[in-house]
Amino acid sequence: MQDDQPLLTVEGLTKLYAPGKGCMDVDFNLYPGEVLGIVGESGSGKTTLLETLSARLQPDSGGIRYHQKEGSVADIYSMSESRRRQLLRSDWGVVHQHPRDGLRMNVSAGANIGERLMAVGHRHYGDIRSVALEWLKAVEIDESRIDDQPRTFSGGMQQRLQIARNLVTSPRLIFMDEPTGGLDVSVQARLLDLLRNLVMELQLSVIIVTHDLAVARLLADRLMVMRRGRVVEQGLTDQILDDPQHPYTQLLVSSVLTP
Ligand SMILES: Nc1ncnc2c1ncn2[C@@H]1O[C@H](COP(=O)(O)OP(=O)(O)OP(=O)(O)O)[C@@H](O)[C@H]1O
Numbered sequence: 476m477q478d479d480q481p482l483l484t485v486e487g488l489t490k491l492y493a494p495g496k497g498c499m500d501v502d503f504n505l506y507p508g509e510v511l512g513i514v515g516e517s518g519s520g521k522t523t524l525l526e527t528l529s530a531r532l533q534p535d536s537g538g539i540r541y542h543q544k545e546g547s548v549a550d551i552y553s554m555s556e557s558r559r560r561q562l563l564r565s566d567w568g569v570v571h572q573h574p575r576d577g578l579r580m581n582v583s584a585g586a587n588i589g590e591r592l593m594a595v596g597h598r599h600y601g602d603i604r605s606v607a608l609e610w611l612k613a614v615e616i617d618e619s620r621i622d623d624q625p626r627t628f629s630g631g632m633q634q635r636l637q638i639a640r641n642l643v644t645s646p647r648l649i650f651m652d653e654p655t656g657g658l659d660v661s662v663q664a665r666l667l668d669l670l671r672n673l674v675m676e677l678q679l680s681v682i683i684v685t686h687d688l689a690v691a692r693l694l695a696d697r698l699m700v701m702r703r704g705r706v707v708e709q710g711l712t713d714q715i716l717d718d719p720q721h722p723y724t725q726l727l728v729s730s731v732l733t734p
Contacts, residue, residue, distance in 0.1 A: 481504035516686065565646065566648065567646050584628070584636055647679070648680045651684065692716055702723045
């Protein structure tokens, strides 16, 4: 695939629960290797947009075209339900804010990683275990924890395991909803560092929802600012944060800078 072609093309995407509640008329392109941050206050529609983008919530109108691995472009909501599920299991990944939504807490860490490999056809137990061990190492979890259940892990470890589970199938596109939310500041910093390195190393395309502008600054190439379901401003991260144009973005940025 050529890097000058968008991985995702989003046009007029709308999903509303009530007027102003949800997301409306969202348009953007996401290019290979690009990290797009979605920011905005609580209730502005960030999660609704992310769920609609990642084929988990049917839009009211609009479309999402995805440039598939094999080269063709497909409309996400015109494809079969099983094809969408297959995408979510292999070529896409979803990192939830709460690890319990993205992990199986009562099966081992190794099985959490191995399960996704098996879903894409891997069968050999020894191979699956050795790949799981590699991924535990990659996300800085001691290999001796492979047979332990994630419910015995700290919040930061659970989040790193969730990332490993997603990345093991070499996805091209990852959706993240407040991946560092609810973690202590030092744990957040470590996780952000790991995420940043993995994103660069694996050339991942990422759409990340966050209300934390410091997280957005660190990870995102581009930002989309949402308010009451609409995108009020989008552009390069530095441009948006250093020279916000829309009064709402100005307020959002100044509220972080002013103690
Ligand atoms: N299943 C639902 N049914 C009805 N209304 C909903 C539903 N999910 C979300 N909403 C409403 O849609 C609006 C947008 O919610 P959403 O969760 O997308 O916002 P958000 O920006 O992600 O907020 P937060 O940062 O607090 O998670 C809110 O007013 C919310 O109450």
